[in-house]
Structure formats: structure tokens, C-alpha cells
Amino acid sequence: MKIHLVGGFLGSGKTTAIANACQQLKQQGLKVGVITNDQGQYLVDSEFLHGKGISSEQVIGGCFCCNYDQLDEQIQRMKASTSPDVIFAESVGSCTDLVATVLKPLRKFRGQEMEGMTLSCFVDARMLMMHSNNRRLPFSADTTYIWEKQIEEARLIVVNKIDLINSSDLPAFKQEVTAKCPDKKFLFQNSLHEGSVRGWLNELEANENSGKLPSLDIDYNKYGNGEAELxxxxxxxxxxxxxxxxxxxxxxxxxxxxxxxxxxxxxxxxxxxxxxxxxxxxxxxxxxxxxxxxxxxxxxxxxxxxxxxxxxxxxxxxxxxxxxxxxxxxxxxxxxxxxxxxxxxxxxxxxxxxxxxxxxxxx
Ligand SMILES: Nc1nc2c(ncn2[C@@H]2O[C@H](COP(=O)(O)OP(=O)(O)OP(=O)(O)O)[C@@H](O)[C@H]2O)c(=O)[nH]1
Ligand SMILES: [Mg+2]
The missing domain is CATH 3.30.70.360 (Alpha-Beta Plaits)
Structure with a gap:
């Protein structure tokens, strides 16, 4: 069983990509499951996945990190019920520090049971472009801090909604983003497009050691404040x-x-x-x-x-x-x-x- 943890800010396109990826994996004959996550209880994302015939469980009432035991329980429940080959776990979009609080604990306590674990961070290409151009994002400083930390901790960054960027700006944007962080792997993706999402799946196949990523150096007061401003x-x-x-x-x-x-x-x-x-x-x-x-x-x-x-x-x-x-x-x-x-x-x-x-x- 492989677990793909999918982070990134609110609305960046995580569920869209996961649904597309699941449909492709199912067509290949693999068994898939999704664990959705939110601070709330009645989730649009869970209804959306259900409507597409994708089996899913939820971790509700808080993020994966603060509800690690619930996450673990849902993974075990899926394992017992459908024994999926692949589980996508989508963390709530205001959450960060996933390496230290989710990936490393999973590796420590369940590492033997997993064939691989990855972490992807989704980011809206238009927001990344604003940020690269030193323009302020439309959030408070502390909420922007969360957005930045999400990108900082992942090695695999899915720059999503690339179809919404002016195509003449794309080559320079790609080059700038890649040159700024040479240690990261950037995928420029349109998650509504099957072929584009296939590139992400290929990368997930090849990238199974995210449990070895370094933990973030993070100020929890800023993080907590940034979340509380939403x-x-x-x-x-x-x-x-x-x-x-x-x-x-x-x-x-x-x-x-x-x-x-x-x-x-x-x-x-x-x-x-x-x-x-x-x-x-x-x-x-x-x-x-x-x-x-x-x-x-x-x-x-x-x-x-x-x-x-x-x-x-x-x-x-x-x-x-x-x-x-x-x-x-x-x-x-x-x-x-x-x-x-x-x-x-x-x-x-x-x-x-x-x-x-x-x-x-x-x-
Ligand atoms: N044009 C375009 N729209 C996209 C793409 N990916 C996602 N969207 C749209 O972006 C919106 C938000 O997508 P979601 O997949 O719900 O985003 P999310 O990251 O799961 O959001 P939260 O769960 O709230 O954090 C939806 O309207 C999607 O259809 C993309 O690559 N291109
Ligand atoms: Mg979602």
C-alpha cells in the first residue's frame, strides 16, 4: 500500500487532481481510496468524491496533524475493508508542518506496512506568479506564512491551474521558479487534464521516500494566528x-x-x-x-x-x-x-x- 499525502493551500486544486488520478489508477485495475480532511464536519469534497464513485473516508474536526490517531484509524479501516493499493490523503488547505507531524509519525509507526509515502504540495500558479513577482498575496502576513511554509517543506511542488496562466508568460515563469529552488521538483499541471495528471502520477511512482524529508523550522504562533485569521x-x-x-x-x-x-x-x-x-x-x-x-x-x-x-x-x-x-x-x-x-x-x-x-x- 502506498500513501500519497497531498497538501497545499485552500482551493489550489488538490481534490480535482486526486479525483482525476484515482480514475486513472482505477482504469489500470488498481484499488484506490481517499482520505479527506477538514476542520468542519460536512464536507463538499467527500460528497464530490462519492459522486464520482471514489471510495473515501474523512478525518474531520481538525487537521491530520492534530488528529493523527483518527488518520491512522481511517487508514487501517480502509486497509481492512478494501485493501487499497494507493491511498491519497488530502490535508486541509490551512495546514502545514506535515513532514514532522504526519509523514514521520506514519513512517515511524506504520513504515513496515507501507510500500511508499510521498508528499506533494499544490499551489495555484497565479498565486505563485504573484509571489515570484514580489507582489503581496491577498492574505494577512501570518496566513501568507502558512502558504509559504507549505511550499518550503515539500520537495514535489505541483504548480497547478497552469492553463489559467497566459501562455506567453509560461516559459519565463517556469524557468524562474525552477531556478529559485533547484532542490525541488516542480510539475506544471492542469488538473482538469488527464495527460497532465498522469505526469504527477508518474512522479509519485518514482518519488517514494518523502518520509526522509527534513522537518520544518516553523513558528507555531504565526502558524496558529494565520489559521485563526480565516x-x-x-x-x-x-x-x-x-x-x-x-x-x-x-x-x-x-x-x-x-x-x-x-x-x-x-x-x-x-x-x-x-x-x-x-x-x-x-x-x-x-x-x-x-x-x-x-x-x-x-x-x-x-x-x-x-x-x-x-x-x-x-x-x-x-x-x-x-x-x-x-x-x-x-x-x-x-x-x-x-x-x-x-x-x-x-x-x-x-x-x-x-x-x-x-x-x-x-x-
Ligand atoms: N482551470 C483549472 N481549474 C482547476 C484546476 N485544478 C482545480 N481547478 C478548479 O479549482 C477549484 C478548486 O479545486 P479543488 O480541487 O476543490 O481545490 P482544493 O485544493 O481541493 O480545495 P480545498 O479542499 O478547499 O483546499 C475547482 O473549481 C476546480 O475545478 C486546473 O488545473 N485548472
Ligand atoms: Mg479539496
Whole structure:
């Protein structure tokens, strides 16, 4: 069994790449599993993987490092149930220090059972380009510190969403990034593209000794503060109508929430939603660099008119949790009419707690 730990900031494209990779490995006849991870409980990513027929387990309520035993339990559970050849473990996007707190402990306690362990760090190419050009990222200094530490600790860096970079800028960008860190392996990837993800899989095959990476030198106060500057808001919403407008209302709400976050000058880490209606599902994402999540008209025709629709909301935004909740409530309020029933469930809004890893191996 091989374990591929996949880190990198919120919205950088980890789940997209993992889903694509799993589908390719399954076609090769391999058994795969994914462990998702989040501070919250009801995860859009888990629903997304489930919808694609990829078996997954979750480590919820905190990052892998602070819930190492839960991670270990989920690995053992997968091993017992489906005995996968490959497990992808996607860490929550605000987490770093994975070498000392996850890879090294796994190597120490479970090394005998593993054929290989890797660590990849995903980074949005547009953010890396900003950073390389000495432009400030749209996050606070301490949140940017987490983003930088994620890249620092991994040897294999997947510079993702390369399709969104102007192709004339690409050669110089690639050269600059590679020259700055000659000890790292950079892959320039489009995770929506099968051939591009195949390159990552080939690299994972060849790169099985990430357990030997050095542990980070990291200031946990800055790390904890950087995480606490992000607000988490999760909830599940049901919209019921009698005139077939549930789809339209849901899309109005989603666009409204995104616009309202932007209008208030707040930086999105990742605003992701799963829409479920008429036995169809679609994940919608707004990330730090993207202005819109999906074509509204395309979604309208995909779902068609409906009288009932479910939304799972996972919002990660740089602000106070109460502020984020307030913005959502206002947008939801706009949908409430005499003909509409809106119910909210499993509401949670909070700042991630201070990171206190179960193990931290520095040697
Ligand atoms: N154009 C383009 N879009 C991508 C690529 N990879 C991912 N995306 C999109 O980026 C958004 C975020 O992708 P996710 O895979 O959910 O990102 P993530 O890193 O798993 O996000 P978190 O789990 O919240 O940290 C989605 O809309 C994806 O479709 C890519 O290579 N190119
Ligand atoms: Mg994800």
C-alpha cells in the first residue's frame, strides 16, 4: 500500500487532481481510496468524491496533524475493508508542518506496512506568479506564512491551474521558479487534464521516500494566528418551492454570497458548494483568484426547473466567523418569500483552533 499525502493551500486544486488520478489508477485495475480532511464536519469534497464513485473516508474536526490517531484509524479501516493499493490523503488547505507531524509519525509507526509515502504540495500558479513577482498575496502576513511554509517543506511542488496562466508568460515563469529552488521538483499541471495528471502520477511512482524529508523550522504562533485569521462556515440548506424556481433561487444565493464577500473586501480562501437536485450533483468553487464559480446559464439548464434543492456550503474566508455568517444570512433572507421554504441544518461557524499536533518528530 502506498500513501500519497497531498497538501497545499485552500482551493489550489488538490481534490480535482486526486479525483482525476484515482480514475486513472482505477482504469489500470488498481484499488484506490481517499482520505479527506477538514476542520468542519460536512464536507463538499467527500460528497464530490462519492459522486464520482471514489471510495473515501474523512478525518474531520481538525487537521491530520492534530488528529493523527483518527488518520491512522481511517487508514487501517480502509486497509481492512478494501485493501487499497494507493491511498491519497488530502490535508486541509490551512495546514502545514506535515513532514514532522504526519509523514514521520506514519513512517515511524506504520513504515513496515507501507510500500511508499510521498508528499506533494499544490499551489495555484497565479498565486505563485504573484509571489515570484514580489507582489503581496491577498492574505494577512501570518496566513501568507502558512502558504509559504507549505511550499518550503515539500520537495514535489505541483504548480497547478497552469492553463489559467497566459501562455506567453509560461516559459519565463517556469524557468524562474525552477531556478529559485533547484532542490525541488516542480510539475506544471492542469488538473482538469488527464495527460497532465498522469505526469504527477508518474512522479509519485518514482518519488517514494518523502518520509526522509527534513522537518520544518516553523513558528507555531504565526502558524496558529494565520489559521485563526480565516473563518470557517459550514451548513446544509434546503430550498423548497412550489413554482419550480428552486434552482434559480439557489444560483441567485450562490452568486449573491460570492458578490457580497467581494463587496465587503474580504479574501476568499475557498467558497465551495455542492448543489444536489433532481438526482444530479455539481460542485461549485470560488477561489482566491477566481471571480466566478460556474456559468449560471449552464447550471440552470443542467439542473432544470426544480421544487427542491439541497446545498452543502463550505466557506473559508479571511474574516471573523460571525461576519461570514451575517453575510450568508442576509443573502438567504433575500430568498425567503411566501412560496419558499428554506431550512438550514448542521450550521457551524468558527475559527480553526490552535494547532497542537499529536506527534512532532523533528529529528
Ligand atoms: N482551470 C483549472 N481549474 C482547476 C484546476 N485544478 C482545480 N481547478 C478548479 O479549482 C477549484 C478548486 O479545486 P479543488 O480541487 O476543490 O481545490 P482544493 O485544493 O481541493 O480545495 P480545498 O479542499 O478547499 O483546499 C475547482 O473549481 C476546480 O475545478 C486546473 O488545473 N485548472
Ligand atoms: Mg479539496
Amino acid at each position: 473563518a470557517w462556515l459550514d451548513e446544509q440548506i434546503t430550498i423548497k418551492t412550489s413554482d419550480g424556481t428552486a434552482t434559480k433561487l439557489a444560483l441567485d444565493f450562490i452568486e449573491g454570497l460570492n458578490s457580497s464577500i467581494k463587496r465587503n473586501g474580504l479574501t476568499i480562501g475557498h467558497l465551495k458548494l455542492m448543489i444536489t437536485s433532481n438526482d444530479k450533483q455539481r460542485k461549485i468553487s470560488f477561489t482566491t483568484m477566481s471571480s466566478s464559480g460556474a456559468e449560471t446559464n449552464e447550471l440552470k439548464s443542467f439542473f432544470g426547473d426544480s421544487n427542491e434543492l439541497q446545498l452543502t456550503v463550505n466557506a473559508r474566508v479571511q474574516t471573523a466567523p460571525e461576519v461570514l455568517r451575517g453575510l450568508l444570512e442576509v443573502e438567504l433572507g433575500l430568498l425567503r418569500t411566501a412560496n419558499t421554504i428554506i431550512s438550514e441544518e448542521n450550521i457551524a461557524f468558527f475559527r480553526p483552533g490552535f494547532p497542537t499536533p499529536t506527534h512532532r518528530i523533528t529529528s
